[in-house]
Amino acid sequence: MAEENGGGQAPDVQAMSFEDALAELRQIVERLEKGEGKLDEAIAAYERGARLKQHCEAKLKEAEAKIEKIRLSENGSATTEPLDVE
Amino acid sequence: MTEARNDSMNSPNDNGNGDNGGRDNGGRDNVPIFTVAEISQAVKRTVEGAFQRVRVRGEISRPSFPSSGHCYFRLKDENAVLDSVVWRGVLGRLKLRPEDGLEVIASGRLTTYAGKSSYQIIVDSLELAGEGALLKLLEERRKKLAAEGLFAEERKRPLPYLPEVIGVVTSPTGSVIRDILHRLADRFPRRVLVWPVAVQGEQAAPQVAEAIRGFNALPKTGPVPRPDVLIVARGGGSLEDLWAFNEEEVVRAAADSTIPLISAVGHETDTTLIDFAADRRAPTPSAAAEIAVPVKSELTNLVLDLSRRLASAGYRGLEERRTRVEGLARGLPDPQRMLQEMSQRLDDRAERLTLGVSRFLRQEAEKVESLGWRLPRPEQQLGLARERLDATADRLVRSGARNLESRREQYLRVDAERRLDQGIANVRRDTRRQLDQLGRLLDSYSYHKTLERGFAVVRDADGQGVLTRKGEVQAGQSLDIEFADGHAAAVAAGGAAQPKGKAGGNPGGSPGGSGGKARAGKTDGKQGSLL
Structure with a gap:
């Protein structure tokens, strides 16, 4: 995934799952730590890494418990209502 | 019961008490005549009167489900058969669905079916006859579904690393959902959708199957979010209690689920068929929550660590490049200084050139001189030459002597001839001389005598x-x-x-x-x- 950076075909960060974003972030970090590649590639990688990091942090931040219960209406379509578990 | 039977058996006789005299009296004519309907009715009354409600154990044979919605089968054992009926309204409430070969205890009332001159049991409840029978059924069903490939390893889907929405199929009350929610909150609070179902009883299996299908049927984008992972959970219980999760309907729904599914039914030692069909089996509901989500704090630390490393690697990468550029820049010489240096070198070279010429000449002179010294003096050379000559002469003499010796031998051989010739010549000369003397003597002698005579x-x-x-x-x-x-x-x-x-x-x-x-x-x- 990270290898595709050069082709400009890297997936949109916002649409990425936490897992994919984390994996790509890890790849970028490891690559940068090796200090290889051209400068502009390194900068691009860093910028993408920063976006991935923000995305990961956002994914972690939005972790809020929201407990709901499915309710089926007459016509069989599902709606939700809060569930209180005492 | 025996009494009751006796009573009921006796009652027609009692009814016919009045005819006793007639039978006794008139033989055949005294026996009352029943119509078929009357006798059927009588038998029915007797049977129903004698057996209020019975429980019969036997094996289900040849169940059939005609379009009427009722169910017919036979209960049998080694030597007897009992027709059985489950009315449509009752069938849905049964704990288990009648299946061929199932050892059951059927409860109901005994009655007759006049239309076929038969008696039968109207079943209102079915239960499996003992644990062994249940396990046998379970094993047979497992084999059958496995043969269909429902439990195949390649059907298993990987669980998402971090699901956004978790669907839970379980009872909305009780400890199971509480345990799950607590464990999720501890690890990684998520949005949870609970699909409430009965987890026990006749309605459990269809409801659980419907819930699994329902979650899968949710559109990806809709008012109700489609879960990324499902947990089907139930607390511990007896084999019968957990039976709903062995039902084919439930197992098939779990196998067909496109959303990865974690089963968490009963305790660790309980195995239900849904466990085989699930993508992961959790030993307990709490464990299912652990499997479903990672620990948030660990991830936070991981992201924090990665972001620190990203920053430092990015910074270091830039720093290293900057250092490299600076190092190269330092290596780049100042043009003016370069010019000065060059000019200085030019001066230096010019000076060395002048000095060099005279030094060169001096050196050359010295060389000539030293060569002159090394030149050998004529006397020396003569002496050397003489020595060489002497040595050569010496060698010549020696070799000449050797040569001479051999030559002499040769010569001697040649000389012998010469001496022979000479000898011959000598002989000739001597002979001639003697001849001459003799001649002269002869001449002198010619007048000598005369001289004697005084002449x-x-x-x-x-x-x-x-x-x-x-x-x-x-x-x-x-x-x-x-x-x-x-x-x-x-x-x-x-x-x-x-x-x-x-x-x-x-x-x-x-x-x-x-x-x-x-x-x-x-x-x-x-x-x-x-x-």
């Missing part, structure tokens, strides 16, 4: 010509007179003979060749004076 031979003093005439003698001429016994010198008388006398001395000294002559010479002077 003499006068010769010129030279001894050459014999003077035979008086005219031949001049005064004073030295003469040689040969006598028989030798020669005597004489001078012819006459004055004119003086100079001749001087001259005559010479002939006296001249080699006469013989002793006689020498004596004549001595006597020459005497004779001269005599004359």
Whole structure:
């Protein structure tokens, strides 16, 4: 995934799952730590890494418990209502 | 019961008590006549009266489900068969669905079916006859579904690493959902959708299956979010309690679920068929929550660590490049300084060039001088040459001597011939000389005898010509007179003979060749004076 950076075909960060974003972030970090590649590639990688990091942090931040219960209406379509578990 | 049966059996007899006299009296005519319907009715009353409600154990055989919605089967054991009926309204409430070969205890009331002259049981409840029967059924069902490939490993889908929405199929009350929610909150609070179902009883299986299908049917984008993972959970219980999760309907729904599904039914030791169909089996509901989500704090730390490393790697990458650029820049020389250095080098070279020329000349002179010193002196060279010459001569002599030796041998061989020739020549010469002497002797002997007789031979003093005439003698001429016994010198008388006398001395000294002559010479002077 990270290898595709050069082709400009890297997936949109916002649409990425936490897992994919984390994996790509890890790849970028490891690559940068090796200090290889051209400068502009390194900068691009860093910028993408920063976006991935923000995305990961956002994914972690939005972790809020929201407990709901499915309710089926007459016509069989599902709606939700809060569930209180005492 | 026996009493009851007896009572009911007796009752028709009682009814016919009044006819007893008739039977006794009239034999055949006294027996009352029933219509078929009457007797069927009578039997029915008797049967139903005698057995209020019964429980019958037996094996289900040949169940059928006609379109009426009722269910018919037979209960049988080794020697007997009992027709059984489940009315449509009851069938849905049964704990288990009648299946061929199932060992059950059927509860209901006994009755007759007049239309076929048969009796039957109207079943209102079915239960499996004992644990062994249940396990046997379970195993058979498992084999059947496994043969269909429902449990195949390749059907298993990986669970999402971090699901956004978790669907839980379980009872909305009780400890199971509480445990799950608590564990989720501890690890990673998520949005949870609970699909409430009965987890026990006749309704459990269809409801659980419907819930699984329902979650899968949710559109990806809709008012109700589609879960990323499902948990089907139930607390521990007996085999019968958990039976809903062995039902084919539930197992199939779980196997068909496109949303990854975690089963968490009963305790760790309980295994239900949904566990085989699930993508992951959790030993307990709490464990299912642990499987479903990672620990948030760990992820937070991980992201934090990665972001620190990203920052430092990015910074270090830039720093390293900056350092490299600076290092290269330092390596880049200042043009003015470069020019100065070059100019200085030029000066230096020019100076060294001037110095160099004179030094070169000096060096060359020194070289010549040293070469001159090394040049050998003529005497030395001569000496050397002489030595060499001597040595060569020496070698020559030695080799010459050796050569000579061999040459001499050769020569000696050649010389022998020469000496032979010479010898021959010598012999010849000697012979000739002897011959000459003999000839001369012969000549001399020719007149010698005459001399004896007093004749003499006068010769010129030279001894050459014999003077035979008086005219031949001049005064004073030295003469040689040969006598028989030798020669005597004489001078012819006459004055004119003086100079001749001087001259005559010479002939006296001249080699006469013989002793006689020498004596004549001595006597020459005497004779001269005599004359």
